[in-house]
Amino acid sequence: MQGVFFLTAITSIAAVALICIFLFYNGVPAIAEIGFFDFVGGQQWAPTNQPPSYGIFCMIVGSIYVTAGAIIIGVPIGILTAVFLARFCPAPLYKIIKPATELLAGIPSIVYGFFGLMVVVPFIRDTFGGNGSSLLAASVVLGIMILPTIIGVSESAIRAVPEPYYEGSLALGATRERSVFRVMLPASKSGILAGVVLGIGRAIGETMAVILIAGNQVQIPTSLTEGVRTLTANIVLEMGYSTGLHRQALIATGVVLFVFILLITLSMQAIKSRSEKNG
Amino acid sequence: MDDKEIKEIAAINKITFAQRMREYKRKPLSLVMFILVVLAAALSVLALVFLIVYILVMGVPNLTPDLFAWEYNSDNVSCMPAIINTVVITLLTLVIAVPFGIGAAIYLSEYAKRGNKLVKVIRTMAETLSGIPSIVYGLFGMLCFVTAFSWGYSILAGAFTLAIMVLPTIMRTTEEALIAVPDSYREGSFGLGAGKLRTVVKTVLPSAMPGILAGVILAIGRIVGETAALIYTAGSTTGLVDGVMDSGRTLAIHMYMLANEGLHTNQAWGTAVVLLVLVLGINTLSSFIAKKLSSKK
Numbered sequence: 001m002q003g004v005f006f007l008t009a010i011t012s013i014a015a016v017a018l019i020c021i022f023l024f025y026n027g028v029p030a031i032a033e034i035g036f037f038d039f040v041g042g043q044q045w046a047p048t049n050q051p052p053s054y055g056i057f058c059m060i061v062g063s064i065y066v067t068a069g070a071i072i073i074g075v076p077i078g079i080l081t082a083v084f085l086a087r088f089c090p091a092p093l094y095k096i097i098k099p100a101t102e103l104l105a106g107i108p109s110i111v112y113g114f115f116g117l118m119v120v121v122p123f124i125r126d127t128f129g130g131n132g133s134s135l136l137a138a139s140v141v142l143g144i145m146i147l148p149t150i151i152g153v154s155e156s157a158i159r160a161v162p163e164p165y166y167e168g169s170l171a172l173g174a175t176r177e178r179s180v181f182r183v184m185l186p187a188s189k190s191g192i193l194a195g196v197v198l199g200i201g202r203a204i205g206e207t208m209a210v211i212l213i214a215g216n217q218v219q220i221p222t223s224l225t226e227g228v229r230t231l232t233a234n235i236v237l238e239m240g241y242s243t244g245l246h247r248q249a250l251i252a253t254g255v256v257l258f259v260f261i262l263l264i265t266l267s268m269q270a271i272k273s274r275s276e277k278n279g
Numbered sequence: 280m281d282d283k284e285i286k287e288i289a290a291i292n293k294i295t296f297a298q299r300m301r302e303y304k305r306k307p308l309s310l311v312m313f314i315l316v317v318l319a320a321a322l323s324v325l326a327l328v329f330l331i332v333y334i335l336v337m338g339v340p341n342l343t344p345d346l347f348a349w350e351y352n353s354d355n356v357s358c359m360p361a362i363i364n365t366v367v368i369t370l371l372t373l374v375i376a377v378p379f380g381i382g383a384a385i386y387l388s389e390y391a392k393r394g395n396k397l398v399k400v401i402r403t404m405a406e407t408l409s410g411i412p413s414i415v416y417g418l419f420g421m422l423c424f425v426t427a428f429s430w431g432y433s434i435l436a437g438a439f440t441l442a443i444m445v446l447p448t449i450m451r452t453t454e455e456a457l458i459a460v461p462d463s464y465r466e467g468s469f470g471l472g473a474g475k476l477r478t479v480v481k482t483v484l485p486s487a488m489p490g491i492l493a494g495v496i497l498a499i500g501r502i503v504g505e506t507a508a509l510i511y512t513a514g515s516t517t518g519l520v521d522g523v524m525d526s527g528r529t530l531a532i533h534m535y536m537l538a539n540e541g542l543h544t545n546q547a548w549g550t551a552v553v554l555l556v557l558v559l560g561i562n563t564l565s566s567f568i569a570k571k572l573s574s575k576k
Contacts, residue, residue, distance in 0.1 A: 001476045002390050008382030009391075012404045012450065015443045019411070022422045080319030088316060097324055099566070104327045106562035107555065108504025110531050114538045114551050115330055118337075144326050151323065175302055177309035177316075198410075205412020207507040212538055232414045232507070239421075239511055254418040258411070265410045269403065 019258075027255035030054075030248030039252065045218045047238070047246040054249040056256065058218050062228040063204055063257075065221065066214065069139025070146055070203040075196055077143070078150025079185075082192075085151065086158040087166075087180050105148035113209035116141040121213055130225035133215035138228065141209055146199035153198060157191020158184055190275035194268060201264045205257070207232035231257045331555070338552030341545045346553075351517045356546045358553060360519040361533035364434070367520055368513060368529055369502045371438035372445065377495060379442075380449030381484075387450075388457040389479050409447040413508040416444045420512035432526035437513025444508055445498035452494025456487035489572040496565035504558045506531045530554050 031039050034054045042055015085098060120140055125132030161184050169179035185192070207230075215227020216237060229237075235250050235257075242250055294302070303310040348357040383401070391398045420440030430436045460483050468478040484491075514526030515536055528536065534554055537547035 002386075005382050005386035005390055008379045009386035009401055010397075011379050011383065012401055012408055012446060015446065016404045016407055018423065019415070019419045019443075022419050022427070023415070026422050077319045077322055080316045081323045084316045084320035088313070089320070097320060100324050100327050102566060103331075103559055103562065104323070106500055106504075106558055107330070108506070108531055108558055110504070110506045110534050110538070111334070111551055111555055111558075112330075114534065114547065115334060117538060118544075118548075119333060144330075147323055147326070175306050175309040177312040178306070181312060201410050201412075205414065207412065207414040208535055212535075232412065235414055235418065236507065236510060251418060251422065254415055258415050261411055261415070262407070265407050268410070269406070 023251065023255050023258055026248065027252035030245060030252040031255070033245065034249065034252075039249070040256065043220070045234075047242065047249065052246065054245070056231065056234065056249075056253055058220050059229050059231045059234045059253065060256065061220050062214075063230040063232070063260075065135055065228060066138045066142060066210065066230055067200055067203040069135060069224075070142035071196065071200060073139055073143030074146040074150055074199060074203075078147050078195070078199070079154050079192060081147070082151045082154035082158060083180055083185070086155050087176070087184070101148050101151045104144070105152070109145065109206060109209045112141055112145055113212035116209060116213040124225065128225045131215070131227075132225075133213055133227055134225045135214065135221050135228045136224040138210050138214040138230075139224075141213055142203045142206055145206065145209065146202050149199045149202055150195045153195030154188070154192045157188040157195065160191065161187045190271055194271050194275075197264060197268045197271065201261060201268070204230075204260060204264070205232060207236055211236055231260075331559075334548070334551050334555055338548040338550075338555075341549035342552060343549070346546060346549045356537065356543045358530060358533055358546075358550045360517065361528050361530045362553070364513075364520050364527040365503055365529040365531075367523075367527075368434050368438050368441070368509075369499055371434060371523065372441040372502050373495065373499070375438060375442035376445050376449055376498065380446050380494075381453050381491065383446075383450050384453035384457055385479055385484075388454050389475075389483065405447040405450055408443070409451075411444075413444065413505060416440050417508040417511050419443075420508065425512055430524065432512065432514030432516070433524045434513055434520050434527055435523040437509045437529075438523075440508050440512045441502050441505060444505070445501055448498045448501065449491075449494050452497065453487070453491045456490025456494070457483060459490065460486050489568055493565045493569040493572070496561055496568065500558050500561040500565065503529070503561065504531055504554070505529075506535050510535070530557070 034042075039054055039056060040060065041057050042053060043057045044053040044055045045058060046053050081101070085094065085101075089097060116137055120137045121132035121134075123132075124130070124134060124137050128136070158180075165183050165187055166179050169183040170176070174182070210230050211233045214230065214233060216229045216233050217227040218229050219226070221228045231253050234253050239247070239250050303313075345355040346357055347359050348355050349359055351357045351360045383405075387398060387401065417440065420436055424430050424436035424439050425432060428436075464482050464486060465478055468482040473481065509529055509532055513529065513532070515528045515532050516526040517528060517533075520527035530550070531554060534547065534550050537543050537550060
């Protein structure tokens with residue numbers, strides 16, 4: 001029986017291997033045919049033109065912008081909320097707020113997207129002009145979406161700091177807040193960093209919510225209210241009708257996204273092993 | 280130190296409201312930080328409350344009998360076929376993923392030797408899997424199951440794709456549940472003459488069952504809410520699926536189609552309520568079971 005259990009255990013290795021093989025086998029030839037630098041650095045994405053051009057630079061920048069926006073909005077709020085939950089929250093209130101942040105994690109991305117489309121986009125259209133579907137809308141909604149990740153990981157990182165650190169700081173005459181922000185947070189920074197990296201991974205891979213609210217124009221946005229297209233959106237939007245090299249170029253877009261995610265996972269594991277060594 | 284002593288020390292550490300205000304007067308930055316912290320927490324909760332209440336208010340009036348008609352047509356845009364498809368694809372996914380997930384967890388916690396290099400690789404791979412975005416799973420499912428296996432857009436292709444996606448979730452929660460089973464159970468079983476397999480199946484697994492169940496329910500929540508992994512594997516055909524090789528849309532894809540077309544906004548709100556209540560209900564059930572388990576100990 002041990003053999004059977006062993007076989008089931010290596011399915012995850014097999015799955016990662018299969019995903020790599022299928023993506024790279026289908027995507028890499030397209031990158032080779034288009035030319036690596038034309039593909040990654042090209043600013044023109046016009047697969048239906050004659051001759052077609054397949055440059056995904058705008059989408060790479062789009063993904064990075066949207067992720068950065070989500071981080072700018074989500075990380076400060078997330079860390080401060082984690083501080084509140086870990087240090088300042090009265091017990092009865094904790095019983096309400098903690099499950100609430102967990103619920104936020106469970107809401108499907110399509111529901112976030114629809115909410116963004118019906119509420120955030122019109123709000124931005126009326127307040128800041130433009131047509132509403134924009135970098136700003138995507139950043140706000142993604143910022144909310146990564147909140148539970150940041151809160152959860154940061155809170156447990158802050159809780160993992162030994163209590164004497166806090167008490168020692170209080171005994172030296174620091175206020176509660178000073179103790180938390182100058183002693184507890186620095187002591188838990190690698191855990192919090194892991195949470196932020198996890199949030200980056202979620203934001204960069206998010207698809208359905210972004211498609212509905214980001215506008216999806218292939219351009220490098222010059223203002224927050226302009227539309228933007230991410231790597232993920234590019235795949236879903238055009239996969240349905242694409243053929244030939246166009247289709248392969250979309251798979252290659254997935255390969256680029258996959259490589260981004262692998263880099264993020266690697267840095268995540270590096271942070272983890274470093275903190276294990278130190279702890 | 281007994282309890283009374285600890286309480287007295289805590290009372291010394293506790294400062295009164297007036298003292299705190301005096302302290303804040305000397306150190307206004309601390310007050311600012313405190314206000315910021317409370318504001319951020321309020322904002323997080325408010326975002327959730329606003330989202331849920333808004334969707335309920337807009338959606339509940341649209342929960343008409345038409346929305347739950349058995350047959351889909353472009354007038355009623357019924358979500359009933361999509362709900363049934365979701366149930367079918369969920370069951371299919373679990374049938375594939377649960378045996379593998381539990382088997383892998385049993386290997387990791389019961390059979391593998393400590394410090395085994397392969398175990399480390401398996402954990403790293405499972406972690407990698409859980410970090411892969413669902414659209415990449417969708418692409419892989421399309422290339423592997425839909426195209427290479429020539430299953431076409433089908434419930435089966437969707438279920439296999441989702442099974443790989445939820446595998447790390449089931450593996451991790453099951454492993455945690457197995458590790459939480461006290462060693463005395465195993466020793467007792469060995470002492471009574473049971474073999475390794477018998478011990479695992481008859482003693483360890485049953486006592487870990489609630490934890491495993493919580494993990495499986497969590498996986499169901501992910502399956503029900505998933506869109507990007509399914510759109511190019513299970514497809515987006517309306518209507519009830521007719522066997523596992525048939526294409527059909529789940530509720531989440533139905534929701535995406537309605538939102539994207541923008542023609543049936545009212546029905547989209549109604550569908551959003553159904554989806555939201557379903558997924559939140561499933562997740563609450565999962566954490567309820569998990570909490571009940573931890574309070575028993």
